[in-house]
Amino acid sequence: xxxxGAMSMSPHRELTSEAEQKQQGELQQLRAxxxxxxxxxxxxxxxxxxINANESACGLFEKTKDELLTYQMKDFxxxxxxxxxxxxxPALLEESYFKYEGAMTLRSGMMKHVExxxxxxxxMSGIIVCTFRDITQHKMMENERFISHHMFxxxxxxxxxxxxxxxxxxxxxxxxxxFCERLNYTRAQLLTKTLEELVEPTYHxxxxxxxxxxxQEGKTSGELPIRLENGDVTFFEFTTTAxxxxxxxMSIMRDVTEKRLMEQQLLRSEKxxxxxxxxxIEAILIWRDDGEILNxxxxxxxxxxxxxxxxxxxxxxxxxxxxxxxxxxxxxxxQTKGEIRNQLPFYMPNGExxxxxxxxxxxxxxxxxxxxxxxxxxxxxxxxELRNNEEKFRQIFNGSIDGLVLWDGKRNIIDVNSxxxxxxxxxxxxxxxxxMEDFISSANLDAVIEHKETIEQxxxxxxxxxxxxxxxxxxxIEFSTKKxxxxxxxxxxxxxxxxxxxxxxxxxxxxxxxVVGQLAAGIAxxxxxxxxxxxxxxxxLESSIQEDHSLYFDIIxxxxxxxxxxxxxFLVLAKPQAVKFEKKNLAAVVKxxxxxxxxxxxxxxxxxxxxxxxxxxxxxxxxxxxxxxxINVIKNAIEVTSNGGRIIVEVYSTEPHxxxxxxxxxxxxxxxxRIKRLGEPFYTTKEKGTGLGLMVSYKIIEEHKGxxxxxxxxxxxxxxxxxxxx
Numbered sequence: 001x002x003x004x005g006a007m008s009m010s011p012h013r014e015l016t017s018e019a020e021q022k023q024q025g026e027l028q029q030l031r032a033x034x035x036x037x038x039x040x041x042x043x044x045x046x047x048x049x050x051i052n053a054n055e056s057a058c059g060l061f062e063k064t065k066d067e068l069l070t071y072q073m074k075d076f077x078x079x080x081x082x083x084x085x086x087x088x089x090p091a092l093l094e095e096s097y098f099k100y101e102g103a104m105t106l107r108s109g110m111m112k113h114v115e116x117x118x119x120x121x122x123x124m125s126g127i128i129v130c131t132f133r134d135i136t137q138h139k140m141m142e143n144e145r146f147i148s149h150h151m152f153x154x155x156x157x158x159x160x161x162x163x164x165x166x167x168x169x170x171x172x173x174x175x176x177x178x179f180c181e182r183l184n185y186t187r188a189q190l191l192t193k194t195l196e197e198l199v200e201p202t203y204h205x206x207x208x209x210x211x212x213x214x215x216q217e218g219k220t221s222g223e224l225p226i227r228l229e230n231g232d233v234t235f236f237e238f239t240t241t242a243x244x245x246x247x248x249x250m251s252i253m254r255d256v257t258e259k260r261l262m263e264q265q266l267l268r269s270e271k272x273x274x275x276x277x278x279x280x281i282e283a284i285l286i287w288r289d290d291g292e293i294l295n296x297x298x299x300x301x302x303x304x305x306x307x308x309x310x311x312x313x314x315x316x317x318x319x320x321x322x323x324x325x326x327x328x329x330x331x332x333x334x335q336t337k338g339e340i341r342n343q344l345p346f347y348m349p350n351g352e353x354x355x356x357x358x359x360x361x362x363x364x365x366x367x368x369x370x371x372x373x374x375x376x377x378x379x380x381x382x383x384x385e386l387r388n389n390e391e392k393f394r395q396i397f398n399g400s401i402d403g404l405v406l407w408d409g410k411r412n413i414i415d416v417n418s419x420x421x422x423x424x425x426x427x428x429x430x431x432x433x434x435x436m437e438d439f440i441s442s443a444n445l446d447a448v449i450e451h452k453e454t455i456e457q458x459x460x461x462x463x464x465x466x467x468x469x470x471x472x473x474x475x476x477i478e479f480s481t482k483k484x485x486x487x488x489x490x491x492x493x494x495x496x497x498x499x500x501x502x503x504x505x506x507x508x509x510x511x512x513x514x515v516v517g518q519l520a521a522g523i524a525x526x527x528x529x530x531x532x533x534x535x536x537x538x539x540x541l542e543s544s545i546q547e548d549h550s551l552y553f554d555i556i557x558x559x560x561x562x563x564x565x566x567x568x569x570f571l572v573l574a575k576p577q578a579v580k581f582e583k584k585n586l587a588a589v590v591k592x593x594x595x596x597x598x599x600x601x602x603x604x605x606x607x608x609x610x611x612x613x614x615x616x617x618x619x620x621x622x623x624x625x626x627x628x629x630x631i632n633v634i635k636n637a638i639e640v641t642s643n644g645g646r647i648i649v650e651v652y653s654t655e656p657h658x659x660x661x662x663x664x665x666x667x668x669x670x671x672x673x674r675i676k677r678l679g680e681p682f683y684t685t686k687e688k689g690t691g692l693g694l695m696v697s698y699k700i701i702e703e704h705k706g707x708x709x710x711x712x713x714x715x716x717x718x719x720x721x722x723x724x725x726x
Contacts, residue, residue, distance in 0.1 A: 039133045046126030048073035060132055062108065076130070079104045080116070088118070092128070096120040101135075113139040162236065162253035170195040170207075173248055182255055184229040200225040200233050210240060214249065218242040223256065235260055283373040286365055291317040294368055303356070303375055305348040319346045338362040343376060355380045403494035406486070411436040414489060423477065423496045425469045439467070451481065455490070459483045464497070476501045527567055535560055583618040586626070586659050586724065587651045593630040594649065597638065605643045613652040617726035619659050621704055629697040633663050633720045636693075640667030640718070657726045664719040669712045678710060
């Protein structure tokens with residue numbers, strides 16, 4: 001029995017052993033999975049005490065398993081924020097499950113981003129299984145993607161260059177504001193177009209090339225002509241990258257229209273520079289710091305007396321004396337300032353020494369220097385000759401017996417010689433402190449203006465003026481002016497001809513008066529004989545006629561007496577006579593003269609208009625002589641004034657200490673050349689005139705220290721101004 005029972009239990013034990021082995025194998029597999037899983041797993045008992053933890057948990061919390069087995073739930077919860085801890089226990093009690101995603105700060109201070117789940121298994125005696133999944137790297141990548149996206153959008157929207165995104169068909173997906181603005185399209189308008197539609201049709205082959213390169217290399221670049229909304233074509237430089245964003249392509253488009261224009265201008269500038277460089281008259285060298293000549297134009301070959309192939313490669317310093325002070329100073333200035341403008345003697349290979357003027361700029365062409373040379377040897381020689389001539393001119397200028405003055409276009413006096421100082425009786429400093437106009441009186445102004453106009457037209461002119469020195473000495477100055485005697489300067493020669501003029505005047509008057517005197521003496525003698533008879537017969541008639549004609553006889557006797565007076569004064573031309581001056585009211589003398597000639601004027605139907613300024617000063621004169629002058633002038637005015645005309649007589653004072661009598665007729669006037677000859681002996685404009693009347697008048701006024709001025713306009717009449725000192 002026992003043996004049988006023993007035999008019957010053997011199979012059961014074998015089954016139990018196999019199940020246990022299978023269970024043990026599964027437990028081992030579970031332990032392996034538990035330990036190898038990447039998530040950190042910590043198991044707690046119903047009292048929240050750690051009863052197990054896998055290797056990932058040890059790694060996450062940086063603790064050994066034995067250390068973790070001493071932890072309780074609260075030790076782990078303290079790694080989380082306070083609000084999460086408050087929510088944990090109620091959720092676990094009510095739902096036996098809690099999930100949290102967020103930050104966890106370890107005791108070391110390191111922060112981790114985790115997914116935390118806690119599950120309470122009531123069928124397993126209240127065991128709590130907590131899983132900690134470290135998603136820090138995942139979150140960091142998400143943040144980076146988020147930041148990158150925002151940065152991309154910021155760059156996309158704010159970029160100065162155009163940015164456009166398109167798909168594999170060329171359809172535009174997006175375009176930034178810069179690109180829209182440059183093409184003058186709205187974003188909505190652009191997104192309806194393809195890349196090929198924007199490109200000028202004649203350049204569609206470039207779009208095909210773009211796609212081909214993109215498919216082969218994943219990126220491409222180049223230039224595309226884009227048609228703007230207004231129809232204009234603008235060139236864009238592009239860089240395109242494939243699969244940059246959600247399988248799309250992105251192109252950065254830069255408007256290079258201005259760049260192309262600048263490049264074209266630069267190309268033209270280079271061509272122009274090359275043309276100037278090769279065809280310039282002046283020598284141009286490009287050279288290095290050590291003096292080696294890198295390039296030279298054809299003119300350089302002539303200037304430096306070397307064939308071009310030998311000049312290029314030679315050393316510039318071999319042409320100058322580098323030991324001379326001037327050369328060392330030039331080189332030092334060039335090195336410190338980076339530019340130079342100077343001149344030096346250059347020693348040519350053929351032994352010739354040339355004076356070259358040069359302008360240099362340091363490092364202007366790719367770090368090398370450019371210098372332009374001009375041969376000024378001839379100019380230097382001419383300048384030396386000019387200096388010599390100027391020295392000779394200075395010797396002549398200072399040694400001349402005539403006065404010489406240099407003045408500029410603004411009439412500023414630049415220099416005078418000593419002879420002019422003697423003529424003007426002023427020092428050189430006093431003269432140079434004034435302008436030319438300061439030495440011109442109002443009486444000479446018209447002559448000087450005419451003189452200046454002649455200078456500008458003909459380059460030279462001459463004339464004569466009256467100059468009054470500081471001590472009231474009157475001098476006659478003869479002058480002649482030459483324009484541009486030196487660049488921008490005029491030179492005037494002045495000669496005191498006072499004595500010469502006086503002598504010539506004396507000779508002329510002597511000759512004239514000798515002839516006139518002889519004639520006057522004869523005429524006076526011939527007139528006086530019948531005058532004596534007339535006077536006698538007038539007296540006989542006066543006594544024999546019974547009717548009262550005393551008024552007529554008084555006039556006849558007065559006129560005969562005046563004739564005698566005129567004859568007597570006429571003899572002044574033959575020999576001077578004593579004249580008695582007295583203070584007279586010139587206006588009264590004028591009125592008497594007009595009264596005397598009024599009858600003659602009425603016969604010609606001519607009216608006198610007399611205007612006298614009040615409070616006129618007295619004039620120191622010989623009244624009969626002044627009356628004779630006025631009669632001569634007024635009679636001439638009556639003769640030239642047409643029937644029904646007027647003669648305007650004015651007495652006034654315009655200049656200080658002078659009284660003027662103006663007699664203006666309404667005749668035909670006379671030209672300027674006739675006015676200049678008035679007062680000359682035997683010069684007259686009348687058919688039966690002798691010219692002696694005005695000659696005597698001029699002489700009388702001259703003896704009274706006055707003057708006669710005449711102004712006349714053809715067709716308007718003539719005015720005589722008799723000006724006498726008060």
